[in-house]
Amino acid sequence: MSGPDSLQADLAYRFGSAALLEQALTHRSHSARHNERLEFLGDSVLNFVVAALLFKRFPRIDEGDLSRLRANLVKQAALAEIAGRLQLSQYLRLGEGELKSGGFRRPSILADAVEAIFGAVFLDGGFDAAQKVIEHQYEPILQNVDPKTLGKDPKTLLQELLQGRKLDLPTYTVLATHGAAHSQTFEVECRVPKLDIQVTAGGASRRAAEQLAAEKAIAAVKALAPARTGRGARPRKSAQLTLPVAVAQEKK
Amino acid sequence: MSGPDSLQADLAYRFGSAALLEQALTHRSHSARHNERLEFLGDSVLNFVVAALLFKRFPRIDEGDLSRLRANLVKQAALAEIAGRLQLSQYLRLGEGELKSGGFRRPSILADAVEAIFGAVFLDGGFDAAQKVIEHQYEPILQNVDPKTLGKDPKTLLQELLQGRKLDLPTYTVLATHGAAHSQTFEVECRVPKLDIQVTAGGASRRAAEQLAAEKAIAAVKALAPARTGRGARPRKSAQLTLPVAVAQEKK
Missing domain, CATH: 1.10.1520.10 (Ribonuclease III domain)
Known part of the structure; x- marks a missing residue:
């Protein structure tokens, strides 16, 4: 044995x-x-x-x-x-x-x-x-747990990220739905106008597509404007925003 | 102190x-x-x-x-x-x-x-x-926990009680609904034909009324025909069938 x-x-x-x-x-x-x-x-x-x-x-x-x-x-x-x-x-x-x-x-x-x-x-x-x-x-x-982000879904994280930068909430729009009733896919756009961000994502439900779009938008926000290092916005936090990816994948 | x-x-x-x-x-x-x-x-x-x-x-x-x-x-x-x-x-x-x-x-x-x-x-x-x-x-x-019954709802208990006596499943019928959409009450009848049992109960939902009716039916079954003391039907069990009363009240 x-x-x-x-x-x-x-x-x-x-x-x-x-x-x-x-x-x-x-x-x-x-x-x-x-x-x-x-x-x-x-x-x-x-x-x-x-x-x-x-x-x-x-x-x-x-x-x-x-x-x-x-x-x-x-x-x-x-x-x-x-x-x-x-x-x-x-x-x-x-x-x-x-x-x-x-x-x-x-x-x-x-x-x-x-x-x-x-x-x-x-x-x-x-x-x-x-x-x-x-x-x-x-x-x-x-050791890798960030209590501010772990387990939060991408839409929540995107909202908190934008609020932390005093920006308006993102908007989500269904651009199209494809397929028959029981095997539909949804195409959703997420926009953050102030940052000129506009991403789309598809998913088996509106909610799933929105979460994926939010995930892309988070990546876009971070690429555009890395977290400021002022009070309440340590760079360590922003680096750990990659965690929710796993969360979103589970929801599919 | x-x-x-x-x-x-x-x-x-x-x-x-x-x-x-x-x-x-x-x-x-x-x-x-x-x-x-x-x-x-x-x-x-x-x-x-x-x-x-x-x-x-x-x-x-x-x-x-x-x-x-x-x-x-x-x-x-x-x-x-x-x-x-x-x-x-x-x-x-x-x-x-x-x-x-x-x-x-x-x-x-x-x-x-x-x-x-x-x-x-x-x-x-x-x-x-x-x-x-x-x-x-x-x-x-x-000391008072009966693992066979605690936490089971009255409909389940009634079904198990009848199955234990090789009797058909009970039937539930909505006799009437009263009141407007948001404050409706349901009147439900529960029948156990083989035992000539026919009881009614009211509740704020169909499910709640059915559970209350099942509770009454359990009492009626036990009053009619006390549990036999043969194999697999110790009288102790039947005596503890009163427990679900508390469960049903919580569901109202």
């Missing part, structure tokens, strides 16, 4: 009960002793540990922002990223059907297994052990 | 920092050092501790049922009940407006303060202290 050994090394945790780790890696398609109850437990210990981390790290932001940050850090895509770093797909135990259809690459299966592992560590080693393992996985992620 | 003293006795926890307990009891209408961040933290430690409690207490139920049970145990009404037992309303610090409008009786304010107290205990005494305090409050509640 060299596999789980290197997984335990990456987790910086050695299980007392190898059976618990095995169960955490077992999808319900594989056998009856699967990871779904562990996932329930792991989801809640994860939510709590991340809440406590954020509470301490950002002593001045309000509970609404704390909730937004946490939602973003524990969402499926973030957990699937952790699964990727841990190379979980090579340890997963899947039923034949899931194996053939590439279940070991599915973000939901990977994310659930990460949560199940956290739950298994809690059962195996108690709360302090689970907290350590979770914090270890989140350290590299938290 | 005899007030907080008796509160600490009821919590079975003595705060190292009196300021933390004070903050947990402070609504945002009162002052800037209010309890909303503590509520965020407390909500997550509560969710986790209750998840772990349920995981251990019910080793055989699946994660869907665990989620349903937890949602029911940490919902506003459950927390407001804990607040009532702790007589929290006499310790709350509210702004003048909230005081005058009876904010100290509002379930949302009471529930938030309970969560904030759990968060404050975690900050003050660490995870083990928070776990003890939460478990102490939930002991009396958990």
Whole structure:
């Protein structure tokens, strides 16, 4: 079992009960002793540990922002990223059907297994052990968190960016719709007249197209006029405005 | 400060920092050092501790049922009940407006303060202290939890009750609607033909009326034919079918 050994090394945790780790890696398609109850437990210990981390790290932001940050850090895509770093797909135990259809690459299966592992560590080693393992996985992620932008959608970010520069709100216009009712695509234009910015984007819904257009407009604003370094507009912030790209892609 | 003293006795926890307990009891209408961040933290430690409690207490139920049970145990009404037992309303610090409008009786304010107290205990005494305090409050509640029924709505319970007796599903019919568009009431009939049961109920929505009718039908079924004591139909279960009454009232 060299596999789980290197997984335990990456987790910086050695299980007392190898059976618990095995169960955490077992999808319900594989056998009856699967990871779904562990996932329930792991989801809640994860939510709590991340809440406590954020509470301490950002002593001045309000509970609404704390909730937004946490939602973003524990969402499926973030957990699937952790699964990727841990190379979980090579340890997963899947039923034949899931194996053939590439279940070991599915973000939901990977994310659930990460949560199940956290739950298994809690059962195996108690709360302090689970907290350590979770914090270890989140350290590299938290270093890049900008509490002002993480998890905000591009339209909100564009609006805040323009307000910060005392500019009017952008306008969004549907230029065209293509296709039949159930497979329509929308073409949307986003304009920031004061900056002579005019970009278009397409999407499967009006909202999706607007978000993509806003993303392009943010890039255009930043290319035109890099953030001023005056009070309340440190350049570091503007550099981190690239984060929402991932958010927008998930919404498609 | 005899007030907080008796509160600490009821919590079975003595705060190292009196300021933390004070903050947990402070609504945002009162002052800037209010309890909303503590509520965020407390909500997550509560969710986790209750998840772990349920995981251990019910080793055989699946994660869907665990989620349903937890949602029911940490919902506003459950927390407001804990607040009532702790007589929290006499310790709350509210702004003048909230005081005058009876904010100290509002379930949302009471529930938030309970969560904030759990968060404050975690900050003050660490995870083990928070776990003890939460478990102490939930002991009396958990003793009455029936994992098969808690948190299920009356329509689901009626359906399960009839299926358990191999009877056909009930039918629901809207008999009449009264009033103008925005203040309509619905009158719904629920029938269980095989048992000659036919009850009606009114509600502000079709769904609400159906749930109330299902509740009446459950009572009628139980009055007609008490649960058989054969395999898979212990009388204890049927006696606990009164629980969903509280659920239905919340939905109105």
